[in-house]
Amino acid sequence: MHASARGVIERWKDNPVLTPDDVPYPVETVHNAGAVRCGDEIVLLFRAHRRSGRSILGLARSRDGVTFTVDPEPWLVPTDDPPLAEYERFGVEDPRITPLEGAYWITYSAYSRHGVRIALARTRDFRRVERVGLVSQADMRNVALFPEKIGGRYARLDRPHSGIAPWSIWISFSPDLVHWGDSRRLIAPAPYHWDEMKVGPGAPPIRTPRGWLVIYHGVFETMDGAVYRLGAALLDPEDPTRVVGVADDWILAPEDPWEVTGYVHNVVFTCGAVTEGDDRLRLYWGGADQVICTGTARIDDLVELCLTRPRPALGDPA
Numbered sequence: 001m002h003a004s005a006r007g008v009i010e011r012w013k014d015n016p017v018l019t020p021d022d023v024p025y026p027v028e029t030v031h032n033a034g035a036v037r038c039g040d041e042i043v044l045l046f047r048a049h050r051r052s053g054r055s056i057l058g059l060a061r062s063r064d065g066v067t068f069t070v071d072p073e074p075w076l077v078p079t080d081d082p083p084l085a086e087y088e089r090f091g092v093e094d095p096r097i098t099p100l101e102g103a104y105w106i107t108y109s110a111y112s113r114h115g116v117r118i119a120l121a122r123t124r125d126f127r128r129v130e131r132v133g134l135v136s137q138a139d140m141r142n143v144a145l146f147p148e149k150i151g152g153r154y155a156r157l158d159r160p161h162s163g164i165a166p167w168s169i170w171i172s173f174s175p176d177l178v179h180w181g182d183s184r185r186l187i188a189p190a191p192y193h194w195d196e197m198k199v200g201p202g203a204p205p206i207r208t209p210r211g212w213l214v215i216y217h218g219v220f221e222t223m224d225g226a227v228y229r230l231g232a233a234l235l236d237p238e239d240p241t242r243v244v245g246v247a248d249d250w251i252l253a254p255e256d257p258w259e260v261t262g263y264v265h266n267v268v269f270t271c272g273a274v275t276e277g278d279d280r281l282r283l284y285w286g287g288a289d290q291v292i293c294t295g296t297a298r299i300d301d302l303v304e305l306c307l308t309r310p311r312p313a314l315g316d317p318a
């Protein structure tokens with residue numbers, strides 16, 4: 001029997017797992033968290049709006065994946081040090097965490113009057129953090145590093161903005177994690193489909209026996225504003241420039257009251273997931289840009305959706 005997209009993610013019964021009230025410093029929101037295992041903890045790096053409307057990154061820790069304690073101070077705030085200061089002035093947003101070669105690498109959006117660029121930071125312990133620098137020009141968002149080199153190069157999924165082309169998921173390569181190129185488009189929004197307005201990578205790609213599992217967000221424009229949902233795609237395990245399949249249906253849509261109503265209505269948006277045992281994925285998502293929710297799915301179910309009911313990666317859906 002084929003897995004059905006509806007219900008493929010089992011929501012945690014006590015969502016949301018983090019709200020602004022859980023944060024010991026003033027914030028309006030807590031959402032869009034990168035996630036990783038670090039020792040016996042799950043660490044979330046989340047985006048939080050200050051009253052000004054500008055964002056900072058906060059850190060929360062958990063032993064069980066559902067009960068979190070937030071550190072007393074923000075983890076990363078816009079820097080005053082040049083040259084990055086000029087590019088982080090309006091805030092830092094949407095971090096993704098990738099463990100790679102003994103460190104945790106964090107890609108985040110750096111906002112300024114010059115647009116949105118991606119910056120890279122690294123840490124070994126989530127106590128000290130070192131900024132590496134900017135790794136894209138404007139305008140770029142949603143950068144997720146692969147957790148291993150591919151063909152001798154670092155690889156990432158990214159999502160350039162364009163006034164001309166649809167906002168698509170691309171793949172790029174680098175010799176050093178700083179200089180990127182050889183970019184190719186992988187997955188485009190599908191016209192008149194739930195992800196027709198834009199798509200963007202979510203959690204860093206997850207290696208499975210049948211390929212790299214990509215959880216992405218897709219946006220649909222309505223008369224009532226945009227709706228953000230999550231979808232799944234599979235890339236070839238050896239050559240991730242080849243798309244194996246993009247699931248036709250979404251895997252998660254705003255349904256719970258705190259996903260439907262909040263800072264921005266009708267949003268589920270992910271930056272992170274961790275594996276649980278051999279066969280499950282624990283996904284974290286922002287609900288309505290205001291709270292953090294979690295749920296789990298069988299990795300095989302997600303993979304099967306990509307294989308059995310795919311839509312064209314770059315073209316019209318069936």
Ligand code: BMA
Pocket residue numbers: 032093094228264267269286289
């Ligand atoms: C995107 C980003 C995300 C946010 C989403 C929905 O452009 O700003 O951080 O969750 O919009 O508002």
